[in-house]
Structure formats: structure tokens, C-alpha cells
Amino acid sequence: MHIFTGRLFEDQAPCSFIIDRMKTGQQSLSISAALLQATAAFKKQSESARLDAGVLLAHLLNKPRSWLTTHMEELLTEDECTRLDQALKQVGEGLPLPYILGHWEFHGLEFAVDRHVLIPRPETELLVDTALQWLCSHPEQRRLADIGTGSGCIAISLAVEVLDLQVEAIELSESALMIAQLNVKRHRVSERVRLYCGDLTRPLTGAVDIVCANLPYIPTNMLKTLPVSNHEPSLALNGGVDGLKVIRRLLELSPACVNPGGLILLEIEASLGMQVIDLARLVYPSAVIDCRQDFAGLDRLVSIVIPEA
Numbered sequence: 001m002h003i004f005t006g007r008l009f010e011d012q013a014p015c016s017f018i019i020d021r022m023k024t025g026q027q028s029l030s031i032s033a034a035l036l037q038a039t040a041a042f043k044k045q046s047e048s049a050r051l052d053a054g055v056l057l058a059h060l061l062n063k064p065r066s067w068l069t070t071h072m073e074e075l076l077t078e079d080e081c082t083r084l085d086q087a088l089k090q091v092g093e094g095l096p097l098p099y100i101l102g103h104w105e106f107h108g109l110e111f112a113v114d115r116h117v118l119i120p121r122p123e124t125e126l127l128v129d130t131a132l133q134w135l136c137s138h139p140e141q142r143r144l145a146d147i148g149t150g151s152g153c154i155a156i157s158l159a160v161e162v163l164d165l166q167v168e169a170i171e172l173s174e175s176a177l178m179i180a181q182l183n184v185k186r187h188r189v190s191e192r193v194r195l196y197c198g199d200l201t202r203p204l205t206g207a208v209d210i211v212c213a214n215l216p217y218i219p220t221n222m223l224k225t226l227p228v229s230n231h232e233p234s235l236a237l238n239g240g241v242d243g244l245k246v247i248r249r250l251l252e253l254s255p256a257c258v259n260p261g262g263l264i265l266l267e268i269e270a271s272l273g274m275q276v277i278d279l280a281r282l283v284y285p286s287a288v289i290d291c292r293q294d295f296a297g298l299d300r301l302v303s304i305v306i307p308e309a
């Protein structure tokens with residue numbers, strides 16, 4: 001049997017052995033050749049094509065990524081070749097890697113994802129870390145609402161870290177809630193994370209101490225120009241004409257459901273920091289309102305500390 005080999009992570013494409021494989025109709029493909037093929041496919045859409053190729057191949061072979069480097073000459077089975085071809089077709093269509101894998105990591109935990117939920121972003125970890133700091137310094141305040149929970153990544157990350165936290169997680173999309181439910185079960189927090197289908201704070205039955213919200217915040221016209229709009233749900237991204245449609249409504253509804261001395265954390269679009277602060281100031285004139293930057297130095301999180309009564 002002819003063994004196709006290639007050096008791992010070589011930049012050249014197209015690869016002669018892949019063309020050979022097509023010409024001869026042979027199905028066998030070594031791991032190193034498969035990595036080259038996948039890297040070439042990811043190059044069109046990703047700045048981390050080599051890493052993405054390794055992650056995808058390890059997923060398809062159900063092995064750790066480190067296993068690949070010690071088995072470069074091993075051949076894929078026919079079934080594995082077919083699954084690789086299918087996955088690379090999806091890559092070619094621009095489908096983000098997390099949707100192909102069906103899961104993604106956030107705050108050190110793995111979350112199921114599909115096309116009905118936003119892929120959890122690393123910048124949202126700023127919101128989770130800020131909430132954790134506040135919860136550490138307020139050990140009596142243990143009722144939290146996560147508005148627009150999507151995959152449940154914020155609600156679940158916090159419940160996993162803070163063992164006496166009670167979370168109400170609210171989401172408008174039923175399809176997204178099904179994924180959140182999978183994740184709640186996977187991380188064994190069903191008893192403390194309750195999922196509700198509904199609009200913003202409306203499903204809440206009582207006041208909470210802290211509100212976390214990563215709501216849609218991209219202005220409609222800006223969204224049309226972004227590749228993210230091709231695959232991730234518009235309901236998760238589209239913040240209306242000025243990007244503030246949903247955040248504005250949440251701020252208006254929030255005084256009825258946040259306890260005095262409580263905290264509201266809002267993830268925001270980087271250019272909207274001052275506008276969100278102004279909106280918050282209208283609703284909470286005597287609150288301490290701050291804007292924090294993410295790891296890229298962009299405005300990302302508005303925090304509103306509500307005064308004690």
C-alpha cells in the first residue's frame with residue numbers, strides 16, 4: 001500500500017501527495033498528509049490554521065492532539081478519510097470550527113455548541129471573572145440572573161466556581177435553551193441553574209443580587225459587513241440600528257429586579273462604552289458605573305454598582 005507522507009505543518013499547498021491520491025483514487029492518507037490538507041483548508045479563514053487542523057483531526061480520530069505528533073505515518077481508515085473530507089467541505093463553506101466539532105472551551109470548561117447558539121468568546125471571560133471577584137467579596141449575595149444565556153457558558157461557569165450560587169438563566173430562543181440544558185447537565189449544575197424561556201427579565205419571579213448579560217450588541221449595518229453574520233444566529237448578534245436596542249430595554253427593566261447593593265454587568269460593543277454608561281446613568285443616577293477593557297484593550301464591560309437603599 002502506498003503511504004502518503006508529508007512534513008507536519010508545512011506551508012506549501014497544494015500537496016503533491018493529495019493530488020496523487022485524487023489521481024489514483026487511493027483512499028489511504030497518513031496523519032501528516034491529512035494535517036497538511038486540513039491546514040491548507042483552514043488558511044482561507046483562520047489565523048491559526050495549523051492549530052485548527054490539529055484540533056479538527058484529533059477530534060475526528062477521537063485522540064488527544066499530542067497523539068498526532070507521535071503517529072505521523074499512521075494511515076487514516078476509509079471511514080476517517082470520508083469524515084475528514086466532509087469536515088473540510090464544511091471548513092471550505094466557512095463554517096466555524098466549534099460548530100464542526102460540536103463543542104468549544106470557555107473559562108476552562110467544555111460547552112456543547114451548535115448553530116443555534118453564539119460560540120462562547122474569550123473576551124466574555126472578563127465578565128465571568130468580574131462577577132467572580134464580586135461574588136467573593138459579597139458572600140451573602142448569591143442570587144444571580146444571566147440574561148441571554150445562549151449556550152449557558154456564563155451561568156454554568158459561575159455556578160461551577162461558586163458552589164452556593166443560585167442562577168436564573170434566561171433565553172429567548174428555545175433551540176439555544178436546548179443546548180444550555182445539555183451543558184447544565186454535562187457540568188452537573190441542574191439543581192442550581194434554572195433555565196427559562198422568555199424575554200429579558202420577565203421570567204424572573206424575585207429580585208436578584210447580580211445581573212450578567214451578554215446580549216446582542218452589534219449595530220445592524222455593521223453586522224451585515226461581518227463574516228460572523230453568515231453562520232452565527234442573528235438573534236445573538238443584532239443589536240438593532242444603534243446596537244443598543246436590547247441593552248437599553250434591559251436597563252429600563254432592571255430596577256424592578258436587582259436588589260439594592262447589587263451589581264449589573266453588561267458586555268458591550270467596543271465603540272459603545274460611553275453610550276451605555278450614559279444610558280445606565282439615566283436609570284441609576286447615583287450608581288458607581290465603570291467601563292473595563294478586554295485583553296485587546298477594547299472597551300468590553302460596563303459595570304453598574306447599585307447603591308444600598
Ligand SMILES: C[S@@+](CC[C@H](N)C(=O)[O-])C[C@H]1O[C@@H](n2cnc3c(N)ncnc32)[C@H](O)[C@@H]1O
Nearest residue numbers: 118120148149150171172199200214216235236
Ligand atoms: C451575544 S449572545 C450571548 C450568549 C452567551 N451568553 C455567551 O456569552 O456566549 C446573546 C444571547 O441573547 C439571546 N437573546 C436575544 N434577545 C433576547 C431577549 N430579548 N431576551 C432573552 N434573550 C435574548 C440570544 O438568543 C443569544 O443567545
